[in-house]
Amino acid sequence: MTLPLPHPALSATDPELAALVGAEEQLQAETLRMIPSENYVSRAVLEASGTVLQNKYSEGYAGRRYYEGQQNIDQVELLAIARAKALFGVEHANVQPYSGSPANLAVYLAFAEPGDTVMGMALPMGGHLTHGWGVSATGRWFRGVQYGVRQDTGLTDFDEVRELALKERPKVIFCGGTALPRTIDFAAFAEIARESGAVLVADVAHIAGLIAGGAHPSPVPHADVISTTTHKTLRGPRGAMLMSREEHAKAIDKAVFPGLQGGPHNQTTAAIAVALHEAAQPSFRSYAASVVANAKVLAEELLARGFDLVSGGTDNHLILMDLTPKNVPGKVAAKALDRAGIVVNYNTVPYDPRKPFDPSGVRIGTPSLTSRGLGTEHMAAVADWIDRGVSAAGAGDEEALAAIRAEVAELMAEYPAPGLSA
Ligand SMILES: *Cc1c(COP(=O)(O)O)cnc(C)c1O
Numbered sequence: 001m002t003l004p005l006p007h008p009a010l011s012a013t014d015p016e017l018a019a020l021v022g023a024e025e026q027l028q029a030e031t032l033r034m035i036p037s038e039n040y041v042s043r044a045v046l047e048a049s050g051t052v053l054q055n056k057y058s059e060g061y062a063g064r065r066y067y068e069g070q071q072n073i074d075q076v077e078l079l080a081i082a083r084a085k086a087l088f089g090v091e092h093a094n095v096q097p098y099s100g101s102p103a104n105l106a107v108y109l110a111f112a113e114p115g116d117t118v119m120g121m122a123l124p125m126g127g128h129l130t131h132g133w134g135v136s137a138t139g140r141w142f143r144g145v146q147y148g149v150r151q152d153t154g155l156t157d158f159d160e161v162r163e164l165a166l167k168e169r170p171k172v173i174f175c176g177g178t179a180l181p182r183t184i185d186f187a188a189f190a191e192i193a194r195e196s197g198a199v200l201v202a203d204v205a206h207i208a209g210l211i212a213g214g215a216h217p218s219p220v221p222h223a224d225v226i227s228t229t230t231h232k233t234l235r236g237p238r239g240a241m242l243m244s245r246e247e248h249a250k251a252i253d254k255a256v257f258p259g260l261q262g263g264p265h266n267q268t269t270a271a272i273a274v275a276l277h278e279a280a281q282p283s284f285r286s287y288a289a290s291v292v293a294n295a296k297v298l299a300e301e302l303l304a305r306g307f308d309l310v311s312g313g314t315d316n317h318l319i320l321m322d323l324t325p326k327n328v329p330g331k332v333a334a335k336a337l338d339r340a341g342i343v344v345n346y347n348t349v350p351y352d353p354r355k356p357f358d359p360s361g362v363r364i365g366t367p368s369l370t371s372r373g374l375g376t377e378h379m380a381a382v383a384d385w386i387d388r389g390v391s392a393a394g395a396g397d398e399e400a401l402a403a404i405r406a407e408v409a410e411l412m413a414e415y416p417a418p419g420l421s422a
Contacts, residue, residue, distance in 0.1 A: 003022070003025050003026050003029055003420065004018075004021070004022030004023075004025050004026065005022075005025055005420070007021060007022075025420055028040070028417060028420060029412065029416070029417055029420050030341060030408070030409045030412055030413075031341045031342065031343050031408065031409075031412065032341060032342045032343065032369060032382065032385070032408045032411075032412065033343045033368040033369070034342060034343060034344045034364040034365060034366070034368065034369065035343060035344060035345050035363070035364075035365065035368075036206065036232075036317055036318040036319075036363060036364065036365020036366075036367060037178070037205075037206060037229075037231075037232045037365075038232070038367070038368055039209075039231065039232060039233065039235045039367045039368050039371055040235070040368055040371045040372065040417045040418045040419050040420070041231075041235055041236065041237065041271075041275070041418065041419050042235070042274075042275075042278060042418045042419055043418070043419055044274050044278070045235070045236055045237055045271045045274050045275050045278070045419070046271075046419050048237070048267065048270040048271040048273070048274045049237045049267050049268060049270070049271035050267065051267050051270060053072075053073065053076065053266040053267040053269070053270050054265065054266060054267035056069070056070075056073050056266050057263045058070055058073045058074075058077075058263055058264060058266060059257060059258075059262055059263045059264075060257065061077075061253060061257070062074040062077050062078050062081075073266050076266060076269055076270050076273060077095060077096075077264070077266070077269050079273045080093075080095045080269050080270070080272045080273035080276065081093045081094075081095055083273055083276035083277060083280065084241055084243065084272075084276055085243075086280065087212050087276055087279055087280050088211070088212065088218070088220065088226070088243055089218065089220050090220060090226065090243040090244065090245070091244070091245045091246040091249070092243060092244050092245065092246055092248070092249035092252070093241055093242070093243045094241065094242045094243075094252050094253055094256050095239070095241050095264075095269050095272055096256050096257060096261065096264040096269070097239070097240035097241065097242060097256055097261070098239070098240070098261060098265060098268075099229065099238060099239060099240050100128075100130070100203075100205045100227065100228070100229035100240045101129070101130050102240070102260060102261065103227045103228075103229075103240035103241070103242050103256075104128075104130040104131070104138065104174075104201075104203065104227055105130065105137065105138065105260055106242060106252065106255040106256045106259060106260050106261075107172065107201050107225055107227060107242065107252075107255070108138060108141075108142060108172065109255040109259045109260055110225075110248070110251040110252050110254070110255035110259075111171055111172050111199045111225075111251065112142060112171040112172055113171075114141045114142065115141075115142065115143065116142055116143065116170075116171045116172075117142070117143045117145055117168050117169065117170045117171060118131075118132045118138070118142045118143065118144055118145070118170050118171060118172045118173075118174070119132065119144070119145045119146070119147065119164065119165060119168065119170035119172070119173045119174065119198070120132045120133075120144065120146060120147075120173070120174035120175075121146065121147055121148065121149075121156075121174070121175070121176075121177050121180075122146035122147065122148050123348075123356075124348040124350070124352060124356065125146075125147075125148035125149050125177075125350050126149065126177040126178060126179035126180045126320075126350065127146070127174070127177045127178070128174075128176075128177055128178050128203060128205070130203075131144075131146075131174040131177070131203070132144025132145070132146060132174070133146070145164055145168045145170060147160055147161045147164055148160070148350060149311075149350050151350065151351050153311065154181075154182075154310045154311030154312070154350060155182060155311055156184075156185070158185070158188050158192070161173075161189070161192055162192045162195070162196075165192050165193070165195070165196035165198060166195065166196050169196055169197065169198070170196065170198050171198060171199065172198055172199045172201055173189065173192070173193050173196070173198045173199070173200050173201065174201045174203055175189040175200065175201070175202055175203070175223075176202055176203035176204055176205065176206070176207075176227075177203070177206075178205075178206060179310075179318065179320050179347055179348075179363055180206070180316075180318070181309070181310060181311050181313070181314040181315065181316060181318050181319055181320055182311050182314070182315045182316070183216060183217065183315040183316065184202070184204075184207075184216075184217075184219075186202055186217065186218075186219040186222035186223055187222050189202075189222070189223075190222035190223065193224070199224045199225065200222070200223045200224050200225070201223060201224065201225045201226075201227055202219035202222070202223035202225070202226050202227070203227045203228070204219060204226060204227070204228045205227070205228050205229040205232055205240075206232050206233065206316075206317070206318065207232075207233060207316055207317070208228040208229070208230070208232065208233060208234040209232065209233025209234040209235055209279065209284075209287075209288055209291070209367070210233050210288050210291065210292065210316055210317060212234060212279045212280075212284065212288070213279065213284050213285045213287060213288020213289065213291075214285055214288060214289075215285075215288035215289050215291065215292045215316075216288075216292075216315075216316060221245075224244060224245070224248060225242060225243070225244045225248060225252065226242070226243040226244065227240070227241075227242055228240060228241055228243075230272050230275060232367065233288070233291065233317055233367045234275060234279060235275055235278065235279070235287075235367075235371065236271060236272050236274070236275025236276070236279075237268050237271035237272060237275065238268070239265070239268040239269075239271070239272050241272070242256065287370060287371070290370045290375065290376075291316075291317045291366050291367050291370045292315070292316060292317065292366075293375075293376050294366040294369065294370050294374065294375065294376055294378075294379055295314045295316065295317050295318065295319060295365065295366045296313070296314060296315075297376040297379040297380075298319060298364075298366060298379040298382055298383055299313040299314045299319050300313075301379050301380050301382075301383030301384075302319065302321065302383050302386065302387075304383075305383055305384075305387045306325070306326075307321050307323075307325075307326070307386075307387075308321065308322045308323075308324065308325050309321055309322070310322055310349050310350060310361070317365045317366050317367050318363065318364070318365045319363070319364050319365065320347060320349060320361055320362075320363050321361055321362045321363075321364065322349040322360055322361050323360060323361060323362060323390065324349075324360050326390055326391075326394065327394060328390055328393050328394045329346075329354065329358060329359075329360065330346035330347060330354075330358075330359045330360050330361045330362045331346040331357075331358050331359070332393050332394075333346070333362050333389070333390050333393045334346040334362050335393075336389055336390070336392060336393030336401055337362070337386065337389045337390070337393070339398070339401045339402075339405065340385065340388075340389045340392070340401040340402075340404035340405050340408065341404065341405035341408035341409060341412075342385060342386065342389060342404070342408060344362050344363065344364050345362070345363050346358075346359055346361065346362055346363075347359060347361045347362060347363035348360070348361060349361035364386070368417075369382070371417065371418055372412070372415040372416070372417050372418070373415045374411075374415055378411070381411070385404050385407065385408060388400060388404055389401060389404055392404070
């Protein structure tokens with residue numbers, strides 16, 4: 001299929017906007033997308049999210065709506081819920097949260113009062129804003145106590161987590177994060193949550209697809225609540241889900257609606273149902289395994305090229321590079337790689353001496369390139385491009401960056417992206 005994809009009605013009504021969509025399709029097709037929270041959804045997911053389901057208001061839950069005409073919408077939502085429960089092996093699923101941040105806010109609403117103590121990993125250590133970080137509503141309306149990783153290992157310090165939890169007695173403990181390259185020990189967190197009387201929330205936004213595909217241990221039965229986005233490794237539309245045992249079902253449902261949100265985005269619910277169906281197929285298990293295999297090989301290849309990786313490598317889809325030894329700031333490297341057709345994000349590293357808006361690290365991941373079909377045999381080339389790109393960033397060598405961009409585009413043309421090909 002040639003790009004841009006046909007959008008006949010959009011092109012006729014609003015050519016200016018259609019041109020921007022076409023340009024984005026081109027960009028996503030030509031570049032090596034390595035932001036670990038991103039992916040390529042299938043054509044089926046794209047189609048579901050562009051349906052007339054979006055015309056419908058359906059505040060409430062299936063069988064208990066505040067609007068009539070829910071004959072089909074109820075079935076869509078029940079299908080998504082049934083698939084989520086089957087895929088993750090949970091008793092309850094709420095598929096209405098608009099995205100990961102509102103899903104987490106609903107968790108606070110369900111289990112804490114303003115001013116209560118909550119606990120999560122600090123943002124600069126790899127946690128998420130919504131785990132009680134100061135600039136977030138969650139850190140302003142609650143008393144956020146934050147744990148980190150050990151400076152020597154880059155791994156969660158469970159002694160620190162336990163000591164903090166027993167001293168501060170948080171209502172809610174979040175585990176999980178946005179820049180964690182290692183397996184999360186849900187059982188260890190659960191033990192600490194039990195000892196301290198806290199509700200344990202496993203925020204698996206980044207790794208939900210790996211869990212569904214059997215490439216990362218499940219937080220079931222350890223966590224009281226599982227929060228996840230649906231658009232990262234799970235490869236669904238932008239949305240989120242909250243899952244739990246039956247005992248917390250009521251509290252969670254009440255918090256999402258009417259506590260926090262109005263009408264659910266039914267077109268998103270439909271696309272989540274499609275993504276969950278795709279994630280239940282055997283091919284998704286191979287996908288999840290390949291994401292991790294690719295990341296592990298890429299980490300080895302980067303180490304061999306003198307890169308410093310936080311925690312020394314990866315167990316999942318994500319690699320956090322500390323570019324301090326390369327003498328190139330993370331932002332400078334990220335912007336240069338972008339010009340080289342490799343899309344990444346600059347990121348703080350634990351104990352970063354630099355500022356969050358100009359940090360030492362770059363975060364990369366393998367979900368998107370694996371969705372295109374790249375395998376371990378390509379990771380040496382990817383590491384080479386990154387290595388050359390970072391050197392060119394340091395030297396201000398625009399020609400070298402342009403050369404990489406051409407090589408990247410050539411390989412990408414051989415591996416059409418889902419959603420962008422027929
Ligand atoms: C991405 C992410 C979120 C937030 O998701 P949004 O959809 O961007 O609001 C929450 N928690 C974690 C750990 C994440 O990685």
